[in-house]
Amino acid sequence: MTSCFSFFTSLLFFLLTISDSLFMQINGLSFGINYGQVGNNLPSPSRVAVLIRSMNVTRIKLYDADPNVLHAFSQSNVEFVIGIGNEHLQNMTNLSKAQIWIQHHVLPYLSQTKIISINVGNEVFNSNDTQLILNLFPSMQNVHNALVNLGLDKLISVTTAHSFNILENSYPPSYGSFKQDLMQYIQPIVEFLDEINSPFLINAYPFFAYKDNPNEVSLNYALFQPNQGLVDPNTNLHYDNMLYAQIDAVYAAINAIGYTNVEVKVSETGWPSNGDSDEIGATPQNAKLYNGNLLRRIEEKQGTPAKPLVPIDVYVFALFNEDLKPGPASERNYGLYYPNGSPVYNIGLQGYLPQMVVPSKSKVLSFNFLVCIVTCLTFTWELSGS
Incomplete structure (x- = not known):
């Protein structure tokens, strides 16, 4: 009794x-979101789990494999992409160390948390570290082989996220091509992704293109707002927004090296609500337009002009403003929410972050x-x- x-x-x-x-009242859209934790004032993962559920977010991308986050989302329907940071790639070139990493960071959570992919490194080709670049592909191979050894390769995919800067040409989209000096590294990665049926991830930010050339790039085109758009002279396809043009440019670059079955997914995209004085366009109004219009496109399950039957697959950046991120002010102002749970701007998600439990x-x-x-x-x- x-x-x-x-x-x-x-x-x-x-x-x-x-x-x-x-x-x-819980409203929301089904989309992916990046959950970064580079801040000293962020809510606990258990509170974030409530927020994510109230937003109806079904997929989260982490930059690590934080056990506190994975535990907080146990018994949920949220699918996770976890990350192996660039600083760990040297270890991943050793198969036994890659297997130990999976045994420590994946196996303990699989029974209750849905881990669907491992992102090995992030924007490695943006670095000037030749050794890091050389480590990327063997690290991806070893992580995949470790999953095979553990019988998990059918459940968990392996890939890596790239900066849009890996493209030499991106306009018109059908002329998309990779930088020649990177081709020796990218070619085997694309071949590997094709073999294991994993997506090619790209971090695409129309904000950067607008900020760098505000007199040449139409703001409405960057923000999914009504505009005349652009026509690709090679395909006659019409583009009414820059993100779709960027995605199709990546498809064209992959096709140019002989691969037609590798899906392109957007691992990061977003718009900052604030920035330094020289970061033109970083305002709450523009961020609201970009992310709000993007989510409506996701809800409509749109494809790009070159891939109309393949709905865009996007992870929005980011869940929170992160006050410890280095770099320009915009880096600390991509969040949909402030750390206290209030929205930076209203795009209709109406998420709910519970307060610390102090009974009245x-x-x-x-x-x-x-x-x-x-x-x-x-x-x-x-x-x-x-």
């Missing part, structure tokens, strides 16, 4: 503490009253059983 009492009291306390969120006086009284009822019932049952 004591265990019964304990169960009832635990259940009552749980219901009381979440009662505020049970009656929230009324809730404590209600809880005590309910405990008294359970106690009386327990006592009555014990008397009737004696």
Whole structure:
């Protein structure tokens, strides 16, 4: 009977503490989001899990394999892309170390958390570190081979995310091509992705193109706003926004080296709500337009002009403003939310971040009253059983 009492009291306390969120109107779209944690004021993963569920986000991309996050999302329907940071690629060139990494960072969570992909490194070709670049492909191979050895390769894919700067040409989209000096590294990676049926990830930001050439790039074209658009003279395909043109330029670059079955996914895209004085266009209004219009396109399951039957697959950057990110001010202002859970701008997601659980006086009284009822019932049952 004591265990019964304990169960009832635990259940009552749980219901009381979440009662505020049970009656929230929950709206949202099904999309992916980048969950970065480069900040000193971010909410706990357990609170973030409630926010993510209230937004109806179905996919999260991490830049590591934070066990606190993976544990907080156990028994949820959220699918995770986890990351192996650039600083760990040297170790991943050793198959046994790659297998140990998976045994420590993946296996303990698989029974309760949906891990669907491992992103090996991030924008490696943006670095000037030749050794890091040389380590990327063998690291990807070893992580995949370790998954094969553990019988997980059918459940978890392996890939890497690239900066859009790997392209030599991106306009018109059908002329897309990779930089010649990177071809020796990119070619085997694309071949590998084709063999294991994994996507090619690109971090695409129309904001950068507009910021660098505001007199030549149409802001409406960058923001998915009504505009005349552009026509690719080689294909006669019409583009009404820059992101779709960027995606198709990557497809063209992949096709140019002989591969037609590798899917392109956008691992990062977004628009900053603030920036330095020289970061033209970094405003809350523009960020709201970009991300709001993008989410509507995702909801409509649109494809690009060159791939109309393949809905765009996008991870928005990012969930929170991250105050410790280095670089220009824009880097710290890509979040949809402030760390306190309030939206930076309203695009209709209406997510809910629960506050720290500090029961109010009324809730404590209600809880005590309910405990008294359970106690009386327990006592009555014990008397009737004696």
